[in-house]
Amino acid sequence: MRQLMPWTGMTSLRKEMDRLLEHFGEPRWPEVTELGEWVPSLDLSETKDAVVVKLETPGMDPKDIQLQLHDGALTVKGEKKQEKEEKDERYHRVERSYGAFARSVRLPSAVDASKVTADYKNGVLTVKLPFREEAKPRTINVEIAA
Numbered sequence: 001m002r003q004l005m006p007w008t009g010m011t012s013l014r015k016e017m018d019r020l021l022e023h024f025g026e027p028r029w030p031e032v033t034e035l036g037e038w039v040p041s042l043d044l045s046e047t048k049d050a051v052v053v054k055l056e057t058p059g060m061d062p063k064d065i066q067l068q069l070h071d072g073a074l075t076v077k078g079e080k081k082q083e084k085e086e087k088d089e090r091y092h093r094v095e096r097s098y099g100a101f102a103r104s105v106r107l108p109s110a111v112d113a114s115k116v117t118a119d120y121k122n123g124v125l126t127v128k129l130p131f132r133e134e135a136k137p138r139t140i141n142v143e144i145a146a
Contacts, residue, residue, distance in 0.1 A: 040056050041056045042103055042105070049130055050111075050128045050130040050131060051129040052127070054124055054125070055124070056123060057078065057120075059123065062125075064081070065077070065078040065125060067116075072111075073104050074104065074105050074107055075103070076103045077101065079099065079100045082098040110131045111131060111132070112131065116129050
């Protein structure tokens, strides 16, 4: 029966090619630059309304964090201060990081800088960068002429 239908395997090949090329046309996020003595972990995501950046900064005071939006890039700078050491204290292990940091991430040009918000809760800084209205996806209804 295979001789009569030589192209039957093409369906699975097509599905595999579709899977491989599924994200081919999507924009890639540029690399995130890192500067400083330590580097807090960062998540970058996109919703239908905004780009969302989440940065883990446990033990920091929010007033020690600065945000800058310049030339299509968000830069987060800050400093995690070390607790005062006691004179009679002897450490056996020190794993926590302290010091200054800076993280920059390139953003899509469609971000509305005037509507950026930042929230700090449980050691996580969340920055929401809404898209400009003209950049948001819209549904256009097609009218049928009678």
